[in-house]
Amino acid sequence: MKTAKTIEELQDVINAFGQNKTIGFTPTMGYLHEGHLSLIQKARTDNDIVIVSIFVNPTQFGPGEDFKAYPRNFDRDSRLAEAAGADILFVPDVSEIYPEGSTTFVLVEGVSTKKMCGSSRPTHFKGVTTVVNILFNIIKPDKAYFGQKDAQQVEIIKKMVRDLHMQLTIVTCPIIREADGLAMSSRNVYLSPEERNQALILNKSLKDIQGLYRLGETKVETLKTILRNGINTMPLAVIDYVEILDLNTLDAIEKIEAATLAAVAVRFGNTRLIDNIILE
Amino acid sequence: MKTAKTIEELQDVINAFGQNKTIGFTPTMGYLHEGHLSLIQKARTDNDIVIVSIFVNPTQFGPGEDFKAYPRNFDRDSRLAEAAGADILFVPDVSEIYPEGSTTFVLVEGVSTKKMCGSSRPTHFKGVTTVVNILFNIIKPDKAYFGQKDAQQVEIIKKMVRDLHMQLTIVTCPIIREADGLAMSSRNVYLSPEERNQALILNKSLKDIQGLYRLGETKVETLKTILRNGINTMPLAVIDYVEILDLNTLDAIEKIEAATLAAVAVRFGNTRLIDNIILE
Secondary structure (H helix, E strand, O other): OEEEOOHHHHHHHHHHOOOOOOEEEEEEOOOOOHHHHHHHHHHHHHOOEEEEEEOOOHHHOOOOOOOOOOOOOHHHHHHHHHHHOOOEEEOOOHHHHOOOOOOEEEEEOOHHHOOOHHHHOOOHHHHHHHHHHHHHHHHOOOEEEEEHHHHHHHHHHHHHHHHOOOOOEEEEEOOOEOOOOOEOOHHHHHOOHHHHHHOOHHHHHHHHHHHHHHOOOOEHHHHHHHHHHHHHOOOOEEEEEEEEEEOOOOOEOOEOOOOEEEEEEEEEOOEEEEEEEEEO | OEEEOOHHHHHHHHHHOOOOOOEEEEEEOOOOOHHHHHHHHHHHHHOOEEEEEEOOOHHHOOOOOOOOOOOOOHHHHHHHHHHHOOOEEEOOOHHHHOOOOOOEEEEEOOHHHOOOHHHHOOOHHHHHHHHHHHHHHHHOOOEEEEEHHHHHHHHHHHHHHHHOOOOOEEEEEOOOEOOOOOEOOHHHHHOOHHHHHHHOHHHHHHHHHHHHHHOOOOEHHHHHHHHHHHHHOOOOEEEEEEEEEEOOOOOEOOEOOOOEEEEEEEEEOOEEEEEEEEEO
């Protein structure tokens, strides 16, 4: 596996693979876990060249969020990415992606970026779409791989790609969970043992409403109440949002009639966790 | 010359030229004049494939502006583009560029998009950068050609390309003028004979301050006053702005010490004209 720190190095390394190769790309903020590795493995099976980026993107963190504290471990990430099948690791500095004076942003307007994570993190998705747009322009992948855990992020990136006619395919991969059901996240390392134990309620409550839906309950208000009450049984859980929405548009619905996303964001101490399940 | 109305048709036509061809691209809103043709001719000398788009972009017009009235003449444009050396004319419908539900925008923030034309047309450059970004994504040119007449537009597009790491070169071509000095513009057809005659003051006043600068006058306030007074000698002229700015940053300056842009926007009746000159 080759490592590139600059755009110029990256392009030299890509060119060395020769022409007409398909490129699969997995953008990450590092501190890789099984979820990331599943994306890299999927990219490996689909493409000639697999590129993984590690870039903790400052523009998607708000003031007071954990940009500086975000966990980093390059040596471990490098070993894991290579073992999962990456050909090239791209680890740019902030100044490489955003040279001095950069003020251009890519903005998906409308309700899909305002609700859910966009409500408590109002500039988050603007930072995400901007950095993903930049990375796509630099790498020019045929396919890019994202995890379903960040369901809203995936829908917004798909919308950006469609609206701006970017020539690539977004591939979404399933949520990877710990053996006890906790969704994998780089932020799980922040949790105390007690918080981690109580955080299991997210997956459990989502599975509970999936069960009710399969038994015939389609009223969103009912399912949201049950989901909310389930999470609130844990004293350390502070709900940021509980949403049940159309999977493709993220629009509000009253009854489940098509593919539907049930998604939650919950704080345990200083750590904000997200999880979701698709009802269909 | 081939004409493509859809993105799919366009890509088939491009692919028919074979691989590894350089693409030169001239985006226009049609109603071609000698200025546009000079861009197409330059693209012809530089590239294997020359693509010209004609797309009157609704998102760069504000409410009450001339989107519907903007002059259109496809048959004439088609003949002129072919004669100037275009291989492919891309004439998409609005729904091809902005399918229903499109809400993604590319935004160059900061002072460069707020002053000058951005002051009287506050959403104009957001529409320009969005459509140019989309056209670049569809066409993937090696070089794109813009006229120096839209000096602020060129600087903002260059900034977008740099900030988002888009992989192409922006080529700027000189202003083309009528024999009497009026800068070519599709909007010149709106002018009455009297307005057209008085509009010659733009080029004349810009040349006057260029002369003074060459004689040693470098104080911006002095030059702006002379420029403003010159234009105001014409009773039909209503000044929108008179600016003398750093050419590359569009920042305000007090003295001319590096490449400098003197730019004006002036209304004659309902027609708003722009013109500029580089002092260096």
